[in-house]
Amino acid sequence: MKLNSPYPVVTKVLTGIQGFDEITDGGLPQGRTTLVMGGPGCGKTVFALQSLVTGANKRKEAGIFVAFEESTRQIVANAATFGWDLPALAKKKLFFLDAQLSPDVVKAGEFDLVGMLNVLQAKAVEIQAKWIVFDGIDVLLSLLDDAVAERREIYRIRDWLHLNGLTGIITQKVGGVEQDQRYNFLQFMVDCVVVLRHQVVDGTAFRNLRVMKYRGSGFGSDEFPITLTSAGMELTNRGPTEFEYHVTNERISSGLPRLDIMLHGGYYRGSNVLISGAPGTAKSTLAGLFAAAACERGERTLYVSFDEGGAQIARNLQSVGIQLAPYLESGVLRMYSTRTRGPNIEEQFGILRAKVRQVNPRCLVIDPMSALSAKVEHLASADASQHFLDFLKGEGITVVNTSLEGGFTADEATATGISTIADTWIHVSYIVQDGERNRALTIVKSRGTGHSNQVRELTLSDEGVSLTDVFVAQGKVLMGVARWEWEQEENATTRRTQVATDLKRLQLHLSQAEATARLQVVQTEIEARNAEISLLADSTGSASKLLRADRAMMRKMRHADEEVRVVTPPTANGGSEIHVGSKTNGGPKANGGPGKNGGKGPA
């Protein structure tokens, strides 16, 4: 978070507490006093100790820890759980003063810290200390049992710190920060006040941190969730209000070639993939495919599981042809299995964050993410998963997280709202029909990539995982055996159609042949008629010739003298005259009669 300070710049020193250094834009004020207040078990000591250890480890700064509440032995033991080797540090950089007053000490009048501060001063000079922590100052102050005396001693400490130029942290236990009027003056006195709060909501513990005051500096004034992880305290910052992720166009395989095609090339590197679905819809299998593909590319991968142990997951994935064992052996794949019940959600994410930092993976599987977020409805944890995913995005890690759906409803909503920040959302559901339960895969959304909008059937077998086209028939999606039957049926139909077509073709050929044959007959008939016609014409022609010849013959026989006139029209015209003449005789039919009648008529 970028903060602008209108005040003269305060030199700050990093505490090493993730998130806290961000909200204060650099840590605690150097050479000034910070008061850390809170109820028991809030992490006040851890806060102070971590600042001290960070200074010693990162900047080689010496420091003094004055423990009023716990023995140094206890503190060393507690610090060891965060991986801080205090005994080793104590030899070089840190000095621990056991300032517990034993319970049998008798108080007989007022006392002060003059002697102790003098001792500490000598020590500070000796080890060139930069830091000093007064842990549990309230324990000592309460012994004074006098508000004025308490105030006097606190001021003494502050002046002493100021004089020595030490960066001081005073921790103080209060029942409730606002209620405890006695120590209100502390807040005015110091330069920086950090309030820690521990509360239980619905049986889940939450720790929060709030910067109440910071002289000379701006700060994030909200209450931030804090977690105690194996690496110490961590504050979950809401992150920058602006998104500043590194964006890449690189695509990486989902591990399932057909799915890559559906996504037009696979997942984006650094994106956030959500696979949601009811129990047993092969979410883990898809996640496993992704992990295997990532390992195949040689990318360090972390597989976080909440349901099952790592070995069990590896075995189960083996049954569908996904081999993780070699990658586990080579170390490119790391499994982290943990339980979800118990500690609060922020703590879980804190642990995961620490794990991610430790393993530093390029690809991450969280199976299932919903295990973390489903059970708590508290506001503080509702978006915890989002912050975690934001963190991963900032690290450029490609994440596949699965989300378990409550039951068998068709409701595609996810419990946590992870879906809103998921870049790619793949939904796997069961479709029950014809006494079968089949898996249907759809891509609900995929930011920045084209993607198929079709439902695919997800099938698992010994040979592996595959996606198959589904058929839509009579308005229903067919899957499993129904799909197979449909395929068979369709094949049979195709065959039947083929045969029918062939048959039809043959029939048509036949009728065509018949028609051709008929045409032949008709043509032959035509030829016959033609022949008849021409025959008829021939016979008619010869008849008229005969007639003429007959007439000539008759004239000759009668010795007619009109020979010229008769002879001149031997043509058709001449013939017509003859027709005229023969008309009166009842037609010139070739029945042999005309010969006699014709001869008689004109005569």
Next chain:
Amino acid sequence: MATIIAGKTALRLRLYIAGNAPNSLLAITNLKSICDEHFATGCVIETIDLLVHPARALADSIIVTPTLVKVYPLPVRRVIGTLSDTEQVCLALGVK
């Protein structure tokens, strides 16, 4: 710095003070009067100024000043404060 109040070593005390701090001065005065009154028989008081010997505080685990430690007879007892509560001091030192 050891102030022998009486000859016998029946009681040995250590008083840790911080220079001229008012509480410390008050404690010295109070202790003297208590010893005069109750331990006339014998009492050895060692007064240690932490401003001069800060290392002693670390060695003896002294947190506040003034602190009175009964070294002998055992058990070791500690009394903090100006010792103005005479009754408490006497109780701690084993005097009825």
